[in-house]
Amino acid sequence: MIIDRNSPVPQYFQLQTWLREQIEQGVFKPEDKIPTEEEFAKITGLARATIRQAISNLVNMGYLNRRRRLGTFVNRQTGLSQRKDIVGVLVPDIRAGYAPELARGVEDAAANNKLSTILCNTDDLFVKADFHADRLIENNVCGVIFVPTAASDEKNLQIIDKFRKRNIPIVLADRIIPDTDVDYVTTDNFDGAYHITNYLIQQGHRLIGITLSTLFSTERLRYEGYCQALKDADILLDSDLVKLHNGPFTEKHYKQAAKTWLTEQRKISAIFAGHDRIAYIIYSVAQKLKLNIPSDLSIVGYDDLHPTCSHLISLTTMHQPIYEMGQESLKILVSKIRGENSDISQIVLESHFVERSSVIKVKQV
DSSP states (O other), X not given: OOOOTTSSSOHHHHHHHHHHHHHHTTSSOTTOBOOOHHHHHHXXXXXXXXXXXXXXXXXXXXXXXXXXXXXXXXXXXXXXXXXXXXXXXXXXXXXXXXXXXXXXXXXXXXXHTTOEEEEEEOTTOHHHHHHHHHHHHXXXXXXXXXXXXXXXXXXXXXXXXXXXXXXXXXXXXXXXOTTSOOEEEEEOHHHHHHHHHHHHHHTTOOSEEEEEETTSHHHHHHHHHHHHHHHXXXXXXXXXXXXXXXXXXXXXXXXXXXXHHHHSSSOOOEEEESSHHXXXXXXXXXXXXXXXXXXTOEEEOSBOXXXXXXXXXXXXXXXXXXXXXXXXXXXHHXXXXXXXXXXXXXXXXXXXXXXXXXXXXXXXX
16 A cells, blocks of 8 residues: 555655655666656545655655656666765654653764754654654665654564665664664663662562553563562562553553552552653642652652652652763764774663652551
8 A cells, every 4th residue: 555544644755755665675676767647646546746746855855857758767876875964863752751861962962973963753653753764764864863662663673674774873762672683772770670679678668569661671671670679578579569551651541550559448658650750640649639758658760850840749769861871872873874883782871879758768567
């Protein structure tokens, strides 16, 4: 199917992408004449103006050339030969979470290397990442930093393969795809989660809940660290204290998890929120239920990236070096662009524990 009418991607861009892929895969060979606008209209059902826009873009990009009265033909050398000094950055949402800090780290390091950046928000959607990947390829970027989306590893690998097929180096930031030969920079999420769970245990907590998404490699590792800390302390894993889901971040899910825990007869003494945004949601639910933090409930988070919320709760958390992650990702990318390093670089940065006042020490009965 050339055109998906239910897709949010513009139809001209869908046709343009399909045509470009046919050329790159050799379906349309150099000097081949492509179908006319009228023929494409019959094949796709698109308006001729839409078809004309797609073809014109490919002419401007160097894939096609028009010959007066003869038609449109595939060029012998397709695409632009000279890559621009531009790096593409694909992040979930520049307005929230760690993305602003990550992007700033990338941009500062890029400027030091005389590179510019194109920032793309994927909203954690594969279809948007796929769309932006094509646009970055069109803009002839020299490299890409990519935070994998809230999709399967197979889907995210499709994005990676798009760039690799065109010899555009790509580095993953924060989230990784296990057991693949892809460059990445992340943090030690297992160790960080183990540390903060063990801290709660040392403070006397035994009924420790956890809530996060198993869709992301980072949060899966945090769950594993939590489980290992409980095991090492001879605390049985209680399924009632685990609220996992396999989807992107939504306030609704975490509000419901908090309400379930905090309105049950059985008392839960502490909650490990998979990241700080979740912790603040749990705090808001506790506040509505007239529960005091930390005397009624202890909470810990992960990231340490929400100073604007510090007036609400002084949150004990794990600080991730997100800015440094952006810088390190760009350093790897530059080495690939310049051909200085052909080896796979997989860097794991250390996080550090930040103790504040959202946890209280409890006495063992």
